[in-house]
Amino acid sequence: MKTRVLAQGLAALFLLGVSTWGTISRTEPFASWYYPLAWWSYILLVDALILAIQGHSLLSRSPRGFLYLAAVSVPLWLIFELWNLSIKNWYYIRVAHLLPLRWAGYAVSYATVLPALFETAELLEVLGLFRKTHIRPVRLPPSMMGFLVLTGFSFMVLPLLIPRYTFPMVWLGFTLLLEPFNYLWAGGSLLRDLEKGRAGRLLRLLTAGGICGLLWEAFNIRALTKWIYTVPFFEGLKLFEMPLPGFLGFPPFAVECFVMIQFLGVLLGRPLWGDEELPPDARNPLPAVIGRSSMAAAVAFSLILFVLLDRHTVNSLSPRIESLQDLAPQEVKRLREAGVKRLDLWILKDGGRIRGETELSPQSLDRWRRIAEMCTLRGIGTENVRLLLEAGIASVRDLARQDPQELASKLRAIQANKGWARQPPRDPQVRIWVRGARRVCANPKGSWGIRCL
Numbered sequence: 001m002k003t004r005v006l007a008q009g010l011a012a013l014f015l016l017g018v019s020t021w022g023t024i025s026r027t028e029p030f031a032s033w034y035y036p037l038a039w040w041s042y043i044l045l046v047d048a049l050i051l052a053i054q055g056h057s058l059l060s061r062s063p064r065g066f067l068y069l070a071a072v073s074v075p076l077w078l079i080f081e082l083w084n085l086s087i088k089n090w091y092y093i094r095v096a097h098l099l100p101l102r103w104a105g106y107a108v109s110y111a112t113v114l115p116a117l118f119e120t121a122e123l124l125e126v127l128g129l130f131r132k133t134h135i136r137p138v139r140l141p142p143s144m145m146g147f148l149v150l151t152g153f154s155f156m157v158l159p160l161l162i163p164r165y166t167f168p169m170v171w172l173g174f175t176l177l178l179e180p181f182n183y184l185w186a187g188g189s190l191l192r193d194l195e196k197g198r199a200g201r202l203l204r205l206l207t208a209g210g211i212c213g214l215l216w217e218a219f220n221i222r223a224l225t226k227w228i229y230t231v232p233f234f235e236g237l238k239l240f241e242m243p244l245p246g247f248l249g250f251p252p253f254a255v256e257c258f259v260m261i262q263f264l265g266v267l268l269g270r271p272l273w274g275d276e277e278l279p280p281d282a283r284n285p286l287p288a289v290i291g292r293s294s295m296a297a298a299v300a301f302s303l304i305l306f307v308l309l310d311r312h313t314v315n316s317l318s319p320r321i322e323s324l325q326d327l328a329p330q331e332v333k334r335l336r337e338a339g340v341k342r343l344d345l346w347i348l349k350d351g352g353r354i355r356g357e358t359e360l361s362p363q364s365l366d367r368w369r370r371i372a373e374m375c376t377l378r379g380i381g382t383e384n385v386r387l388l389l390e391a392g393i394a395s396v397r398d399l400a401r402q403d404p405q406e407l408a409s410k411l412r413a414i415q416a417n418k419g420w421a422r423q424p425p426r427d428p429q430v431r432i433w434v435r436g437a438r439r440v441c442a443n444p445k446g447s448w449g450i451r452c453l
Contacts, residue, residue: 001055009048016041023222026349032094032318034223036105039112042215046119053126058119058273066115069261069272073114074107075298076260078305080170085308086160087167090227091315091429093379094344103306105225114261116215117254118273120208121201129207130200138194145180152177164232171249175256178263187266190259205258206251213250217242224344225318228379230428268294312423316381319343323382324371327389334358335368343372343382347449366453370395373450378436384425387411390418397452400437404430 019037022030155173217240234243441452
């Protein structure tokens, strides 16, 4: 066991160190794939710590169960992506151009959600956190169960109807909706814990959610492929990319994931995570044939959501220079011959410098640097830069001078007139671009290699 702990721990640390170095130095593939690389490193490292402390861990107890949990994590997270199509609280930038690679990125990233939360919660448990925490037993009357279900259902529906004001309800809705069924069907239940005066599991889940939330945002901030938030009323003060009040959502999200996975375990007739087996008399309302087909349904659901993500939540692809080849084919060819392939890496890693000789004039080089800087700024990307160029905005300085609302309207009109199929940028996204440009122009030396030219 000691050999396995040492090997797994060192491998995780090595992967985390190499991927972090690659991200800081803007070396591919680490810079674009940092988020999943960092998370899988963290998961394996925490699992090794648990194994060293108590002699068994989530991965060592059942490798197959661990992989199943990771697989279930993908459609579970995509449920929240489905709600985000309405609440529009975040969007993705610089995702891979190739569809198979892009979808593989979705899958391998979303597969980390449940393992990260539950490995963290288990580590807290083996360290003894909240193990002896007891409260006065809380027993809800049967009539409260129906009230909780109705409240949870309302919390899931209202963000679809009034997303601007009710979006936080998403992070509580499934807990209220499903936890009464876990209690009544004898699954792993937080209500039953409270009924017995045990608050440890709930507190560990809340703490694990807070820890993972900080790490989610920390791993996201330096990655090239990442998400950006557009949360109503909270676009200003941020830690990493997350508005400060948004961190309050991570603890209840961990509880929600636990409740959802316990509910699924009851339906399938076997626990997917937890320290208890389902009792023999536990009611399984899901017929066996439906249970066996649930994986096919999960795969179909995931593929549908991948398509919707591409159309509505992804704002930009990795900015390859050939995406703008039609603007000046010969100039693009010469830049590629000089080693420029991705416009963002040209700015972030090479500082807009050309290695070797090129036949481009200084004026042409300067124009392409300005285009590349716009592509790089806040993940604007090549397709959005096309819109900005059509609107007469040719540099970060030009962008900084714009009124965001007027610019967003102009870009939508251009998009409609051109007949381009992609979604036009939304008002909050344009505000983020203009705010980012103004921040660059307020700094005499620029920001992250981007200058105000």
